[in-house]
Amino acid sequence: MAAESVGMSQPAISRSIARLEEDFGQPLLERGTRQVTLTDAGILLRSRAQQVLSILEDAKAEINDDGETGRIRVGAIPTIAPYLLPSLLKKFATRFPAAHVGVEEDTTEHLSKRLTHGEIDIAIMALPISEKYLQVETLFEEELLLVMPADHALAEKKQIRASDIETLPFVLLGEAHCLSDSVVTFCRSRSFQPVALERTSQLATVQELVALGHGVSMIPAMARKLDKSKSRSYRSLAGTKPTRTIVACWNPYRFQSKLLESFREILRSTTP
Template identity: 60%
Template sequence: MDLDQLRYFQCVAETGNFTEAATRMNLSQSALSRSIQRLEEEFGQPFFERKPRSVELTDAGVLFQRSATQILRIVEDTQAEITDDGETGKIRVGAIPTIAPYFLPDLLKQFSDAFPRSHLIVHESTTEELLKKIKQGEIDIAILAEPVTEKYVEVRRLFAEELVLLLPPGHRLCEKKRIRLSDIEDEPFVMLDEAHCLSDNITTFCREQSVWPVAVENANQLATVQELVSLSHGVSMIPEMARRLDQCDRRVYRSLGKPRPSRTIVAVTNPYRFHSRLFAEFQAKLVGYSKTFAARPST
């Protein structure tokens, strides 16, 4: 057994498909299959249950995957520690979809300009998936919104931002100087689907004020929510960072009266993984950038 076999095994386990795994690993499917077969013969157990179009881990495969993950993680951390020069290396950054396109671009550019020999890799996914990747060592840091209830991770608060009310043009509330949550109590809401924590942020805030928003439509992307509101499908609440980048004149944004809805942006890391000097530089840049970002005036 060698490290390449472990990597091949992990890829097949992640993709659930030999063809896709072979493509990712730049191997022929037959070579990948032979490697997995030798591994299974060495341990005397099948690690995968072969199906017509996919494979699934057997009980032995699940057990082996745990050990393979630990071994590869130790090797990766050791390599990173040995080659740590504070200038080169790979940093894997995760972020949820309601943060990534609005917060990351300038941050990544600033860091790349300061450390041109670094390599930044972005993973955009849901909170649940990113926390899983943090714990498994697949990413180095995740930019999320509270609450984060996962154990054995380190959570650092970055800043809080307002959730602003989004209205279609011509809505009865557009001319009102002060809008209260009770004013939109009976309005239909356009929300992100349940996989996105922003919906939880909005629902929790409303229920704390004894208001129960009725979602008439759900979308997978924030841009879709904005478009549906533009078409008078309902109202919504949008993070301030998304409002800043919206140049469309078919949408109206308003702040709600106090208490105003908000969310807190946090950085999540795995304290049990080795973190390079380059990663420490990224964290410092992230903290400084967050302060500047939060202080930007609304447009």
């Protein structure tokens, strides 16, 4: 598998690794009966090699930086990507038709690490961001709306307060998704812990389960705008409202191309 991925034969790869181990005077691989893993020396060498490749990549990008062509790797969390990216990418493509944008959808934790390692250029996420050394720019504050079945008793109330939903079952995204953290944090600030009877990995599934009467939830306002279903009712909570802060993040230690700066400018002017 490794030989095929680099276009070399297995014996050639084995000889190259042997020469490296001879040069460094230490084994780089731990060879077991079923698998091969990196030794501590191998892990260190891989890290340094990745840094060297990143420097070469940045140098190439800087040399060819004409502000019109090139590639930008964009990351976005699943509760933002389907709602914000289409209009953003359309605007960018109109202004820079010769540029290419690659999109990766993942959780905040994974995207933050990919930014740190230089695997993506910019990510659109929600606070908090725990990864160190990333540049974080606030884009906008977004309200989280209470969603319930259209025929739910609360749907008829003029005002719905946090106290009205204290005892209701919740449908939430899995714990890896920061939206769940935002919901739980808000509920705790109102002195109750939401009872999550079901968790899923897709926001659309949360909406469908709510419509089927499995519970209530809190949904980003941008997702509400695209929901044409009449089986769900969305309401803004009275009093202090649950919100999340949408941010753009990038690695300031990587080369910042003119094209990337143009992308950030368009992103700043794009609202869901």
